[in-house]
Amino acid sequence: MRIYDFEGFPNPARVRIALAEKGATSKVEFVHVDVMKGEHRSPDFTAKNPSASVPVLELDDGTTISECTAITEYIDHTFEGIALTGRSxxxxxxxxxxxxxxxxxxxxxxxxxxxxxxxxxxxxxxxxxxxxxxxxxxxxxxxxxxxxxxxxxxxxxxxxxxxxxxxxxxxxxxxxxxxxxxxxxxxxxxxxxxxxxxxxxxxxx
Ligand SMILES: N[C@@H](CCC(=O)N[C@@H](CS)C(=O)NCC(=O)O)C(=O)O
CATH class of the missing domain: 1.20.1050.10 (Glutathione S-transferase Yfyf (Class Pi); Chain A, domain 2)
Incomplete structure (x- = not known):
């Protein structure tokens, strides 16, 4: 599982915090996308996320998930620990x-x-x-x-x-x-x- 992001940017930070809450940061590979150089607008990247924004989660089967809320849902249901999206x-x-x-x-x-x-x-x-x-x-x-x-x-x-x-x-x-x-x-x-x-x-x- 890998996450395409730019460390320190506000939305990528949301996913990094969610992973840290689950103690799962080390289970993910981070791939730096050079947003300042416009890399997120390249055809390769917009094929992963048509919104041309980071973060994007890529699963081992090739599925790409963008939007922090959706990525956090995936993290919450994949890793043990504190519930981030509610239980009942x-x-x-x-x-x-x-x-x-x-x-x-x-x-x-x-x-x-x-x-x-x-x-x-x-x-x-x-x-x-x-x-x-x-x-x-x-x-x-x-x-x-x-x-x-x-x-x-x-x-x-x-x-x-x-x-x-x-x-x-x-x-x-x-x-x-x-x-x-x-x-x-x-x-x-x-x-x-x-x-x-x-x-x-x-x-x-
Ligand atoms: N709603 C999106 C927002 C993502 C977003 O706006 N990311 C910013 C970085 S914090 C970005 O990639 N901006 C690129 C740009 O403005 O061209 C999410 O939840 O992931």
Whole structure:
């Protein structure tokens, strides 16, 4: 099993954290894709992922799986240990609902701001719409406030247990730091949760 990624980028980080939570990092071969040189837009790579983005999981039978949520599902069901996508029907449904909110509202909104309203990846940004980028920054800030309210009532983003939603939100906030979107200072519950998450060995690595 191999993962095509670019170490340190926000979405690849989600999968690396998921693997670390399962203690399975060493069971995967990582293949560096030079995103900064546009390697992810080559025909060879878009044959693996038509969205031209990393990470991509490639199984030994040649199946390619993109999208961090899908890759995390595979990891969760392949390796023993902590459940990242819920166990009961209710838990799984809530995890997927909250995952969508963390992904769309924080990770993707920050990404759209970064790619459209800042220099982003430089020469790789072939189309930019600053107004749309700024709008997504507003969305990211509103989502941070939403998660602040959520975390005032429960210890983890999807409820009583750690899940992939915490990973997505944590990586999304790191991306916000990088893109210079300031997390509102009154989001104290979000800040306390973030400090707790930062102590997890998977997040430190
Ligand atoms: N929804 C995708 C997002 C993947 C994504 O946007 N990856 C970024 C790196 S963090 C990328 O490959 N960007 C390439 C580009 O913008 O051209 C996922 O969950 O994997």
């Amino acid at each position: 029907a209710k838990e799984r449904a809530v995890v997927h609902m909250m995952q969508r909110r963390a992904e769309q509202g924080v990770m993707d909104a920050v990404g759209t701001y970064f790619h459209h309203a800042t220099p982003g990846l430089g020469a790789l940004e072939t189309y930019q719409n600053k107004e749309w980028g700024e709008k997504q920054k507003e969305r990211a800030l509103a989502s941070m406030r939403y998660f602040d309210d959520v975390l005032a009532k429960q210890p983890y983003a999807a409820g009583a247990n750690f899940s992939m939603v915490d990973i997505t939100l944590f990586a999304g906030l790191n991306f916000a730091d990088f893109a210079k979107i300031e997390i509102p200072v009154d989001c104290t519950h979000l800040a306390a949760w973030r400090a707790r998450m930062a102590e997890r060995p998977s997040m430190k690595s």
